[in-house]
Amino acid sequence: MTAQVIDGRAVAQAVRIELRERTRRLRARGIVPGLAVLIVGDDPASAVYVRQKTRACEEVGVHAEVHAFPADVAQAVVVQRIRELNDDPRIHGMIVQLPLPAHLEIRPILESIAVAKDVDGFHLYNVGALVIGHGDSVFPPCTPYGVMRLLEHAGIAIEGQNAVVVGASNIVGKPMGLMLLQRGATVSICHIKTRDLAQFTVLADILVVAAGCPNLIRPDMVKPGAVVIDVGINRLPDGRVVGDVDFASVKDKAGFITPVPGGVGPMTVAMLIRNTVRAAERVAGSIEPDEVEEALSGEP
Helix, strand or coil: CCCEECCHHHHHHHHHHHHHHHHHHHHHCCCCCEEEEEEECCCHHHHHHHHHHHHHHHHHCCEEEEEEECCCCCHHHHHHHHHHHHCCCCCCEEEECCCCCCCCCHHHHHHCCCHHHECCCCCHHHHHHHHCCCHHHCCCCHHHHHHHHHHHHHCCCCCCCEEEEECCCCCCHHHHHHHHHHCCCEEEEECCCCCCCHHHHCCCCEEEECCCCCCCECHHHCCCCCEEEECCCEECCCCCEECCECHHHHCCCCCEECCCCCCHHHHHHHHHHHHHHHHHHHHHCCCCCCHHHHHHHCCC
């Protein structure tokens, strides 16, 4: 058996085509969706991610602007810029590129972003709404949001399935577990202190791996025919980029699998832009139908 590869690039392109039309309708009403990206320091990976996001925005007609700060910037300076952007009607969505330098406190910075512009879904309000199942009133975190869209696109049933999430971060693991739980899956979340990880992963009908550990998941840890979603992005000493799943060997045991690169990564960017366009639609007083929002809220 060879797994069906879920092409995240193709799905992300379909999302961008949809968003281009939604943006065109907004522009016809005099509203240009706007995204502000704040980046601190000169981390090469962060710079690459920011360029990817701004290019994707340009492709669908979203205005994007980057606010860059030196690595030693004071916290008050960053917060002040966020407050200014909160009051800027041209900006509908705002994100802070992570990670931040060690001297900056992440939570107060993220909490200073207005809830209505928190398109990364990290504000406590948006997190809380996700916890209680108000999927239609929040901006879900973009990476798990993208995973849900991939599952929807592939026609993968979620209700009643055993889902295992490897990784318990606030950005991916925890919200991923919540989204799957809200769709009726039985969810286990594993993490760095989990003993005998394989005893959990081998039971998973849907396995989402976001541990940041290259080639962590091997064939003996995967149930035959399972859906394997690899969120990990790791650069090896030889320069190769690999995921948390040993793709070459696991693809011969899984039923569905995402590649790295080209799987979840493009979807993260696509869903960030989707959240931004949705924020602009809320300002305009018109919300377009969104199948993933309906799925998160449990509506038919």
